[in-house]
Amino acid sequence: QVQLVESGGGVVQPGRSLRLSCAVSGFTLSSFGMHWVRQAPGKGMEWLAFISYDGKKKLSADSVRGRFTVSRDNRKDTLYLEINSLRPEDTAVYYCAKDRGWMELIDYWGQGTLVTVSS
């Protein structure tokens, strides 16, 4: 079955950088676009970024563009999210998610990894 497992979260000081990983199984990563979404404590879902199946197309939310970078390694079945200049407001659970296909949205999500930005 489809599985997405995020890792790399933890407590990080403001201004530092962090790279989150998402290991996938149960489907062919190279055939699907992927998303990152986050949920701050007590808040709703916020879409962050999308990367196409081949990594050639990337989209990101205005709120994180320039600080967040999505990438993928299809040979390793892994998705990444690089976060720079971390701010306290970046504290959230970060989810990776699989795209259903062209013109579609998310059909599978991971369980998330918690990032806490604090000094």
Add this chain to the structure above:
Amino acid sequence: QSVLTQPPSASGTPGQRVTISCSGSSSNIGSNYVYWYQHLPGMAPKLLIYRQTLRPSGVPDRFSGSKSGTSASLAISGLRTEDEADYYCAAWDDSLSSVVFGGGTKVTVL
């Protein structure tokens, strides 16, 4: 403030029908597919409805979706205690070139 508007809460007794609304605009719901997700705390969100009315395999037919113009709805019939969760609508937004979510609706089974 979310681009898609949902009521923050909804409730019902076991067996009742609960409906959750999701209001958007011509650049999102009005021109793209609507998806609905169920999220229990600490768990991975789960796809309930895609393309506004379709259910993935394994999702009970107690869950149904609809769309009219720039609004969509999720209905839960025969409400059960295990339906207590947060529910989110989502759609692609052509103007923002991004996925947009509703603020989420917490469903309580009384």
